[in-house]
Amino acid sequence: MPPEPIRGWEFQDAAKDWRVLSTSGVGSWFAATSHRDGAALLRRIVGLRADDQVAGSMQPNVDLRGSGVQVWIPVPDTRRWTTADLALAQAISAVARELALTPDPSVPQNLEWGIDTDDKTTLLPFWQALLGYEDTEYDDLLDPLRRDPRVWFYPATPRPLRDRIHFDVSVPAEIAEQRVAVARRFGGNGHWAPADGEVLLTDAEGNEVDYVPADGVDDGLETADWRLPFGGMVFYPTRNFEQSVDLAEEVAAVADEIGLPLMIDLRPAGVMIDTGKDQWEDARFGETARRVQQTAQDKGLTADPNRLRFVQVCIDAVDIAPVREFWRAVLGYRNDPRGFVTDIYDPRRLNRPMIFQQMDPNDTARREQRNRIHLDVYVPDDQVAARRQAALAAGGRYTRDDGGTIADPEGNEVDIGKAIADPPT
Incomplete structure (x- = not known):
């Protein structure tokens, strides 16, 4: 049976962790204690998207932080979500609870x-x-x-x-x-x-x-992918959501090991990695930038500065x-x-x-x-x-x-x- 369109209030009634916003879509925040704990939810979403119940659902936009994960199901071109999108949201909430990630639908804005x-x-x-x-x-x-x-x-x-x-x-x-x-x-x-x-x-x-x-980072070829628009930032185009998650998992591990919080945002076009404003001045940024760039290059990814x-x-x-x-x-x-x-x-x-x-x-x-x-x-x-x-x-x-x-x-x-x-x- 093909997915059926649903209204925003129907979505919220059936998925209590989620809220409809403006241009971002319908989203929720799941609190975590580390980048890696949040990345575990991303890996599970890869598996969820292979389920027949969510076939035809929108690819989620994901904002991974050291304190949690924000997941958005974007506004479709038709301006209406479907029962497949709803099934994906419900499944993400269930998996988040299995991973002991706490939902807080008051956060998105x-x-x-x-x-x-x-x-x-x-x-x-x-x-x-x-x-x-x-x-x-x-x-x-x-x-x-x-x-x-x-x-x-x-x-x-x-x-x-x-x-x-x-x-x-x-x-x-x-x-x-x-x-x-x-x-x-x-x-x-x-x-x-x-x-x-x-x-x-x-x-x-x-x-x-x-x-x-x-400008770029004045630290040689090992950080040549990075630019400094008020913070350290790099974008890597990817082929699909699974490849984005592969990169995000390893970047999350780097962030936790070094101790420098990162903003790791997954979009259909690829992955944005961002220190946030002024955080590139942290002494740990150089090592973080080198390891992230090496990780991406090992996966055959090429940075695109036009997205920054x-x-x-x-x-x-x-x-x-x-x-x-x-x-x-x-x-x-x-x-x-x-x-x-x-x-x-x-x-x-x-x-x-x-x-x-x-x-x-x-x-x-x-x-x-x-x-x-x-x-x-x-x-x-x-x-x-x-x-x-x-x-x-x-x-x-x-x-x-x-x-x-x-x-x-x-x-x-x-x-x-x-x-x-x-x-x-």
Whole structure:
């Protein structure tokens, strides 16, 4: 019997560990005590996908960390999951329990960037070029690997002053210049001269991005596959999910043996291995990079630097402490313990960090202008109310009487919502 389509709420009702999110799909988090313990679940998923009950199911996207595994069943092109996808999710949950991995469906979330514009036809290709994203039939931009935030555009009247939000983006140096040249054809401005420390670009309406070219590791051929876009990063294309799991298992063992936590993300196109922001500065990175590269090369894999990208959101604030606390509450993040930075970060390292920069308190007009950029945070439907309440308790306020958009203490906006329709009553 062929798989039958099912709705998101039907999926959640039948698979209690899983939650429907926005562009990522339906997912769950399974806590573990090491990379290798999490990798054991990946190996079992290989076997599950050979079962007739899950024939035709989507290949899962997997984010392996030292503290657990996040598994996503992606949104199909048809926009509807099937009973085969549901069977796979149920089987993964059962196997996770056998492996003593603890499910926590409250963990998955998506962060998205919204840009107000009256000229989407110009802005969209600018951002697509710099990010290396896909343009979709829904007129938004998506990371082909579904690791970084979706970007969407909303019709609005132009607002001329500088925003209080901008983005940092870093890609390998060998592709940065070409992407900047394409972006300039779509209204990109700015004196981009990285050798002189000039990396700021703006789109046709003044939205800003610091576009940073990333060099390789200056440590000889043994680490030549790696690049340093704010962290150590390498991507290896693979033939199939099983080959990805083969590589992930060995990388997990390296991470545990050396003691350097890694982000190991499996996608249909291959495996991304990432230290996370600034962690390449750890003294253990050199040995980790050498051993990971040797492992991949022993398997006949060749690195592809075109897939690498780092992104983060930067918010300008007059009084950083309360603004930072607001966004920490909104995102469920932690403050970076380093006293010389303002970063907040995802404790499970599943989502990108955010930073805060000092703003001139005398820049009154810019402070009063509503941003062109705002953020959307999608969380599981049973977490929306609590997350909104946390935002309000941290100094946020609703911008309308009927609720919805919440502004931080200095007016930067966020929508906290769900991505699943309510079941019929």
